[in-house]
Amino acid sequence: MNKPLRRVAIFCGLLVLALLIRVNWVQFVQGDQLKNDPHNRRVAIERYSKPRGNIIVDGKAVTGSTITDSGDFKYKRTYKNGKMWAPVTGYASQAFDSNQLEKLNDGILSGTDDKLFFSRTVDMFTGGKQAGGNVVTTLDAKAQKAAFEGLGNKKGAVAAINPETGAILALASTPSYDPSTFAGNSNKDAEAFNALQKKNDPDDPMLNRALRQTYPPGSTFKVVTASAALENGLYNDVDADTRSPLPYTLPDTSGIELKNEGNIPCENASLRKALRYSCNTVFGKISADLGNKKMKAEAEKFGFNNSKIDTPVRAAESIFPTDNRPQNAMAGIGQASNRATPLQMAMIASAVANGGKLMKPYMVEQLEAPNLNVVQQHTPQVMSHPLAPENAQKVQSIMETVVKEGTGTMAQIPGVIVGGKTGTAQHGENNKDNPYAWFISYAKTSKGTPVAVAVVIEGSDTLRNDIAGGKLAAPIAKSVMEAVIESNK
């Protein structure tokens, strides 16, 4: 009987061998894949097993971590003044993943990024507790507060940039949400999260309007149209007669007039006068005279039609459309299919203020290791040159006139040169919805040009005829600019 016994012995050996091969396959070959599978709860447990690094504004953390006593996840994200900072930080929730800076810099914040390899290795040998690094933002706490409080109960957004570097100083969006309310994974967190979803709250508080929502820019876009006219040599002198008729008929139409708001002196107005009174006829005609191609080219130099503006949080694409002549003329005054994000409009003001040089907007200054060593430092980058320096001077000069004696007088700051442009964009079919109130501006001090800002306010309780960028949006822009000047002192 020994021969079959030996064969059975070999067979049993093969069974054990098969098991050994299988466990090698599962634990060695597939090991990493299984370990990092998104459904593997250990990934989340590990992430929340230590305090998450913080997002820093002006040297102070606007985030935190707290120990929870429930479930697998030891630490939970907390936010200081979460509603105000949500458009910057985004959220990091145990149950609902994360977004914006929390997501994009998750490697640093949770301490797993390869950039932290050295500090992790040191921790391993010294037995130090592994921790997350910090994300230092460019934001200005005072400017953000001014923006958020200025918006108040109104629906809208503010974006402010340092024109010289592209550093984002304020990024507010209302109505907002407090990411602390759903940072955990309890039923209460789930209820809070669901209540914030657009289908349950038509105001869509989780929408980051400053970066992710596009609006028709209305008259604020006339700054781009004026720049296009100067850059393409259509006019060289901002004080010269533009030979513009009133009334003005849209090209290729059977007598459809492009109207101005009220009875304003727009016939043959100079660029300065046209911007000061916000003449639709003058800028509509410029857009038509230049043609769609040139208008589009200039808009794209300011950042339109670019789907990859990463701050690093990606901004929605602002659109200057390819369109027929009458629509192109309308797009030249910020109507028709023209759409822009508040960030885009702040970039326009900042390019003008920075002598025609557009800096790439960014909001992360540094990434820090847990021991506060800098592992990555942002260097300002030039994004494009939408205006020659001399043309930038001219556009600045007429924007300053708008604030000094035009529609933007509400934004005046004593002792500071402010240039701006108001806008009231039509909205809805036949203009039946409340229009959007816009204001874009920049401030110049003896030390340079510290801030450019764009404010938009959508559907407000204010009476319709009261909605003009100058009345609703300009005061907010003013207080943001003041806050920046104050903190630069």
Place this chain on the structure above:
Amino acid sequence: MSSTNTTTVGTIGAPSRRNTELAMLLFAVLIPVFAYVNVGLAKDGSVPAGVLGYALGLGLLAGVAHLVVRKWAPYADPLMLPIATLLNGLGLVFIWRLDQEPAITTKQLGGAMAPGQLMWSTLGVGLFLAVLVFLKDHRVLQRYTYISMVVALALLIAPVFFPARFGARIWITIPGIGGLQPGEFAKIIIAIFFAGYLMVKRDALALASRRFMGMYLPRGRDLGPILVIWALSLMILVFETDLGTSLLFFGLFVVMLYVATERTSWIVFGLLLSGGGAVAVATFESHVQVRVHNWLNPLELASNGGVTETAQSMYSFGSGGIMGSGLGQGYSRLIGGIAPKSDYILATVGEETGLAGLMGVLLLYGLLIERGIRTALAARDPFGKLLAIGLSGAFALQVFVVAGGVTGLIPLTGMTMPFLAQGGSSVIANWALVAILLRISDTARRPAPAPAPSTDAEMTQVVRP
């Protein structure tokens, strides 16, 4: 000075190897004790309070077992007792370690299970000792061939009359004591029956056959027994929805039949019948279909969007990687319920001790199996050979079916890992199994008794001054 000492050439008996066994038992006790301390240090940063009791308890069990083996089975295989002790000790540590997870140690789930398992292990070792002390010769079991058959059948059929637990009808529920898995005991008893039956019938089965296409075809009437066992195993599968047990019994029978008759044709028949039966049952048994589906799609989400037990165990293995997370630092509790302590205990081994630890444990099982087969080879009587191969074969199949199922090599079945997993029936039955193997190996290695002194030799003895 006795008279036999005058012969200059005596029979030199095989060394008893009891001291080897003792030395290895020391490791088999120390390793789990270190593991126990390790869990405590990892979980609370302190040496667990129960460590002394645990070390003494395990040491005592191992020591008593060793002394009894020394006294009643001095020539027994030296490896089996240390391996069984090590596996049992590690199993206790893993169960205790999982008891430290409040999420899977709730009152509804039966609370802490390590104390109960320690009690069952003690009972198991008690049965081990009883077998060694009272079963002087394994051939005694041969007398109970047909009684064994009846008892085995009764044990196998009994669970049908009890409610299903955890999706399989393999339990007998005794009020006050809890559940009993009769399949674990039936495994041993049916091996006794097969060994006795095949020893008698093997010539008829082997020789009375016709040659056809290079194979020996058994006669129709000799096919009877194999068909009966086949039908029985299919019935277990259908009525008890227990894939593992049915596979185990059928496989066991085919292996023993092959060894008894030395005819490859039986293996062919066995594979054809088991393959055909399994496919046939799988086509209408939803329980089996679910298992096969989970096996083919281990990471698929459950219908409610949750992560399945199968996926959780795969994540456990994967997260363990090569070196493991360290004892007490894994998350195999995510598998949920009591499964991490019973069917999925290997997931904890894999996650916390890594590929290295899991391979070590599998090799221990391999070693135990091969020592059992070695015992079969060494046995001098056909009944002993058949019984040893039957017990080792059953053990091997069980290890393969459970470990293969948990690691996703084959569809999962509801059986427990011998010695390691939580479960009273399993640990008791497997200690008895090891005891019988030790008894057979003792008989096999025992030096042949010296020939009776011849009276003629007495008379011619030289009388020394």
